[in-house]
Amino acid sequence: MLMSMDTHLLRTFVAVLEHRSFSRAASALGYTQSAVSQHIAALEADLGARLLERRPVAPTPAGTRLMEHAPALLLRLDAARADIARLPDARPARLTLACSPAALTPAVAQALAQLHTATRLLDAEVRLLARESVLEDVLTARADLGLVDGVAAPSDPLPLPDLGPTTTRAAAEQPLAVLFPAGHPLARRRSVRLTDLTQARWIDAPDTAVPLDRLRAVCRTDGFRPRIRHRGTDLHGLASLTAADLGLTALPLPLAATFPGITAVPVEEPRLVHRTELIHTAHPTATAQQLADLIPRHGEAAS
Amino acid sequence: MLMSMDTHLLRTFVAVLEHRSFSRAASALGYTQSAVSQHIAALEADLGARLLERRPVAPTPAGTRLMEHAPALLLRLDAARADIARLPDARPARLTLACSPAALTPAVAQALAQLHTATRLLDAEVRLLARESVLEDVLTARADLGLVDGVAAPSDPLPLPDLGPTTTRAAAEQPLAVLFPAGHPLARRRSVRLTDLTQARWIDAPDTAVPLDRLRAVCRTDGFRPRIRHRGTDLHGLASLTAADLGLTALPLPLAATFPGITAVPVEEPRLVHRTELIHTAHPTATAQQLADLIPRHGEAAS
DNA sequence: AATCCTTACGGTGTTCGTAAATATG
DNA sequence: CATATTTACGAACACCGTAAGGATT
Numbered sequence: 001m002l003m004s005m006d007t008h009l010l011r012t013f014v015a016v017l018e019h020r021s022f023s024r025a026a027s028a029l030g031y032t033q034s035a036v037s038q039h040i041a042a043l044e045a046d047l048g049a050r051l052l053e054r055r056p057v058a059p060t061p062a063g064t065r066l067m068e069h070a071p072a073l074l075l076r077l078d079a080a081r082a083d084i085a086r087l088p089d090a091r092p093a094r095l096t097l098a099c100s101p102a103a104l105t106p107a108v109a110q111a112l113a114q115l116h117t118a119t120r121l122l123d124a125e126v127r128l129l130a131r132e133s134v135l136e137d138v139l140t141a142r143a144d145l146g147l148v149d150g151v152a153a154p155s156d157p158l159p160l161p162d163l164g165p166t167t168t169r170a171a172a173e174q175p176l177a178v179l180f181p182a183g184h185p186l187a188r189r190r191s192v193r194l195t196d197l198t199q200a201r202w203i204d205a206p207d208t209a210v211p212l213d214r215l216r217a218v219c220r221t222d223g224f225r226p227r228i229r230h231r232g233t234d235l236h237g238l239a240s241l242t243a244a245d246l247g248l249t250a251l252p253l254p255l256a257a258t259f260p261g262i263t264a265v266p267v268e269e270p271r272l273v274h275r276t277e278l279i280h281t282a283h284p285t286a287t288a289q290q291l292a293d294l295i296p297r298h299g300e301a302a303s
Numbered sequence: 304m305l306m307s308m309d310t311h312l313l314r315t316f317v318a319v320l321e322h323r324s325f326s327r328a329a330s331a332l333g334y335t336q337s338a339v340s341q342h343i344a345a346l347e348a349d350l351g352a353r354l355l356e357r358r359p360v361a362p363t364p365a366g367t368r369l370m371e372h373a374p375a376l377l378l379r380l381d382a383a384r385a386d387i388a389r390l391p392d393a394r395p396a397r398l399t400l401a402c403s404p405a406a407l408t409p410a411v412a413q414a415l416a417q418l419h420t421a422t423r424l425l426d427a428e429v430r431l432l433a434r435e436s437v438l439e440d441v442l443t444a445r446a447d448l449g450l451v452d453g454v455a456a457p458s459d460p461l462p463l464p465d466l467g468p469t470t471t472r473a474a475a476e477q478p479l480a481v482l483f484p485a486g487h488p489l490a491r492r493r494s495v496r497l498t499d500l501t502q503a504r505w506i507d508a509p510d511t512a513v514p515l516d517r518l519r520a521v522c523r524t525d526g527f528r529p530r531i532r533h534r535g536t537d538l539h540g541l542a543s544l545t546a547a548d549l550g551l552t553a554l555p556l557p558l559a560a561t562f563p564g565i566t567a568v569p570v571e572e573p574r575l576v577h578r579t580e581l582i583h584t585a586h587p588t589a590t591a592q593q594l595a596d597l598i599p600r601h602g603e604a605a606s
Numbered sequence: 607a608a609t610c611c612t613t614a615c616g617g618t619g620t621t622c623g624t625a626a627a628t629a630t631g
Numbered sequence: 632c633a634t635a636t637t638t639a640c641g642a643a644c645a646c647c648g649t650a651a652g653g654a655t656t
Contacts, residue, residue, distance in 0.1 A: 004310050005380060008646095011307075022611060035647055037612060042646095047387050054611060055655060062387045068468045068585065069383035073376065077308055080372035084350050084365045162465040165371045282371065325636060335623055340637060345621095357636065358630055 005046055007077060010070045012039040013051065017067060020057045072163055075136060079164040082141035083281065094123040095287050098143035100131035100150075101208045101233040102255055103276045105172060108147060111294035119290070128233045130207030138279050139164045144288035146279035149209040151176055151218060151250070154273050165282040170298040172276040176210075177253035177264040181245045184263065191268035194250075198223025203247035205230040205238055209274060210250040219270060308349055310380060313373045315342040316354065320370060323360045375466060378439060382467040385444035386584065397426040398590045401446035403434035403453075404511045404536040405558055406579045408475060411450060414597035422593070431536045433510030441582050442467045447591035449582035452512040454479055454521060454553070457576050468585040473601040475579040479513075480556040480567040484548045487566065494571035497553075501526025506550035508533040508541050512577060513553040522573060 015025040016036060026036040044051050051063035059067055097112070104126065112124060127143060131150065137143040150158045157168060178197065180187040194215065204212045204226030212224045227247040230238050235251065236259065242249045243261035252274035256264035278295055280288055318328035319339060329339040347354050354366035362370055400415070407429065415427060430446060434453065440446040453461045460471060481500065483490040497518065507515045507529030515527045530550040533541050538554065539562065545552045546564035555577035559567035581598055583591055 004314075005384065006309060007307050023609090032648055033611070034613085034649080038646075041612085047384065049387050049391065055609095057611095062390050065386045065390060065586070066383055069379060069386065072467075073379055073383070076372060076376055076379075080369055080376070081308065081350065083368045083372065084352050087365050087368060088352065156459075164375075283368070326634095336636070337624080337638085338622055341621075344637085358634095 005043070007074070009039045009043045009046075010066075011074060012036050013043055013063075013066065014070050014074065016040065016052065016057060017059060017063070022054075022057065072161075075139065076164055079139035082139065083164075083283070086141050086285065087283075094125060095145075095285075095291060096125045096127060096137075096143045097291070098127045098129055098134045098137040098146045100129060100134050100148045101235050102252055102274070103134075103147035103149040103171075103209075104128065105276065107172065107296050111291060111296075114294050115287075115291050119287070130231075130233060131209065131211075132207070135160060135163065135166070135279060138166065138281060141281075144280070144285055145291060147171060147276055148279060149252070149274060149276045151210055151214060151272050152275050153218075154271060156275075158275055158277050160277075160279075166279050167282060167284075169278045169292075170275060171278045171295055173273045173298050174252040174254055174276075176250060176267045176272050176274045177256045178267060179239060179242045179249040179251060179256050179259070180263045180265060181243050182261050182263055184245075187263035187265065189265055191266045193269040194219055194267055194272070195221070195269065197248065201227040201247040203228055203230050203238065203241055203249050205249065207231055207233055208235065208238065209252070215250065218272065308346070310377070312342050312346045312349075313369075314377060315339050316346055316366075316369065317373050317377065319343065319355065319360060320362060320366070325357075325360065375464075378442065379467055382442035385442065386467075386586070389444050389588065390586075397428060398448075398588075398594060399428045399430060399440075399446040400594070401430045401432055401437045401440040401449045403432060403437050403451045404538050405555055405577070406437075406450035406452040406474075406512075407431065408579065410475065410599050414594060414599075417597050418590075418594050422590070433534075433536060434512065434514075435510070438463060438466065438469070438582060441469065441584060444584075447583065447588055448594055450474060450579055451582060452555070452577060452579040454513055454517060454575050455578050456521075457574060459578075461578055461580050463580075463582075469582050470585055470587075472581045472595075473578060474581045474598055476576045476601050477555040477557055477579075479553055479570045479575050479577045480559045481570060482542060482545045482552040482554060482559050482562070483566045483568060484546050485564050485566055487548075490566035490568065492568055494569045496572040497522055497570055497575070498524070498572065500551065504530040504550040506531055506533050506541065506544055506552050508552065510535055511538065511541065512555070518553065521575065 012025060012029060012031070015029055016022055019025045019028060022036045023033045026033045040052060047062065049062040050060050051066060052058065053060060116124065127137065129137060131148055134146040134148045138146040148158060148160065152158050154173065160168065178192055186192060198219065198221050202212055202224050206229070212226055215224045216222055230241060238249055239259035239262050241247065243259070250267070253264055253266055256262065278292055280292060284292065315328060315332060315334070318332055319325055322328045322331060325339045326336045329336045343355060350365065352365040353363050354369060355361065356363060419427065430440065432440065434451055437449040437451045441449040451461060451463065455461050457476065463471065481495055489495060501522065501524050505515055505527050509532070515529050518527045519525055533544060541552055542562035542565050544550065546562070553570070556567055556569055559565065581595055583595060587595065
């Protein structure tokens with residue numbers, strides 16, 4: 001009766017927790033409530049521990065532990081499938097590029113344009129995603145190439161989770177800036193120390209380059225408490241929140257300087273840069289490699 | 304008919320490639336040859352690609368791709384199971400510490416001794432493993448605590464693969480040294496540049512702190528070509544190979560200085576250290592935490 | 607009472623082993 | 632011809648859905 005933690009079971013487990021309901025998870029997965037119930041029961045029997053509280057549905061401690069593994073496992077399972085699926089095809093002419101919000105720089109756009117004229121490329125697609133989703137898209141072959149941005153020490157790689165075999169390469173490094181509303185007292189300074197701003201009001205924008213928990217990690221502090229949260233990839237909207245004095249934001253300096261009502265001040269301390277990295281699988285398609293070669297580089301690294 | 308890449312199938316797939324034979328894999332797994340054959344057939348049907356060549360058994364390109372994912376997947380599956388299994392137990396009194404070869408320093412031994420007297424600890428075990436295996440042991444709960452060593456830039460973390468939720472902490476940083484046989488012309492120098500030694504004869508010791516591919520990565524060169532390879536965790540034997548002029552080795556300076564027939568010369572450029580890191584799961588056992596707290600620290604980081 | 611999850615039960619389809627067939631070197 | 636993998640087949644079993652049973656709000 002004890003199966004070896006079948007992937008089906010993990011999938012429904014995750015779905016149940018996402019939907020906080022057996023029945024909703026069931027219809028989402030195309031199963032019966034009964035089947036979902038049996039799946040969870042089987043998992044619990046297999047692992048010898050209760051995983052979920054019911055009514056309301058919530059994870060037990062053991063369920064929480066399992067949840068720390070299951071999504072990554074399922075993602076990697078999909079990645080493996082995708083890696084094999086894209087192996088033998090006559091390459092479809094479509095090229096898909098997944099980008100986190102601030103990673104789509106003019107240089108990238110130019111590279112795309114070059115490729116377009118050079119190869120009479122039929123179809124290219126750019127997907128703007130939350131930074132967490134880019135790696136996922138590349139691993140599952142929803143995108144041929146990815147561009148993620150974030151903050152790091154100069155010439156350090158971004159700390160990306162290692163969910164499968166990928167290759168990473170620095171595409172750009174730009175100075176990091178804090179955005180102030182135009183009249184802000186600190187807006188006249190030539191540079192700021194991040195460590196002076198731990199107690200300021202910040203906007204947490206977890207889908208963009210600089211989630212606040214990253215700033216906390218990089219500055220080794222537990223300041224940077226968010227006043228409000230901004231979800232999504234709309235940097236212009238984010239900047240306008242700052243312009244309205246709802247809180248501070250950090251963005252790459254050249255980009256930050258383009259927003260109206262904003263004064264961007266470079267970060268002086270700690271020594272940080274806004275870095276963009278190019279991601280592709282260990283075995284990129286030919287066109288993907290072509291585009292990758294057209295995107296300027298700024299150093300090198302691989303995983 | 305298409306299953307969702309069942310974990311059984313992956314397990315037998317890996318076993319078949321490890322044993323290079325359907326029949327040997329079958330008996331290793333407690334199956335019939337027939338069952339193994341059916342497993343592989345099912346996987347190939349599911350993924351729509353031939354995975355193995357038969358007679359002799361060897362991976363096809365698609366099989367190679369799958370092999371880039373399957374072991375990590377299975378490891379993480381075991382890690383999840385272990386994470387849950389060790390959750391509710393009344394703690395068994397045994398504490399297991401997994402160490403890579405040069406990570407077991409006097410400070411660690413002292414910490415163990417302290418714990419032993421402080422808690423009248425019934426049973427402690429130290430496992431000396433190849434550096435790759437330490438993380439694996441911690442994830443699967445074969446060890447409560449891990450110590451891995453390697454080279455990195457000062458105060459940079461070691462690049463460990465992210466195969467599951469773990470916490471990492473620097474335990475020590477020591478100067479890195481190159482080992483020369485006692486009479487070697489360079490052995491009289493006060494320090495050496497690694498970049499001057501890319502063309503020298505090296506011993507590759509992939510199970511110890513400084514595999515040559517790591518040196519290549521860190522020096523951004525493709526030198527450091529191995530003359531011979533040394534497997535295993537026996538540093539004394541490794542040093543004696545160097546003493547016999549079979550090739551150079553890099554080790555932490557204080558340790559290197561203890562070997563007879565060897566002159567250890569500190570590395571001056573690039574700026575590198577030998578670093579030891581303490582690993583435990585995100586939810587360590589009480590005794591594991593106790594020991595961890597007794598081991599001196601040298602900075603901090605988490606994943 | 608309504609909603610939601612669990613349990614009982616039967617049909618369908620899958621998995622395994624035995625054994626015969628087939629391919630390879 | 633010997634060894635190794637595949638295929639055929641039947642029995643045991645697992646899985647899902649229907650439907651009835653509990654539990655919780």
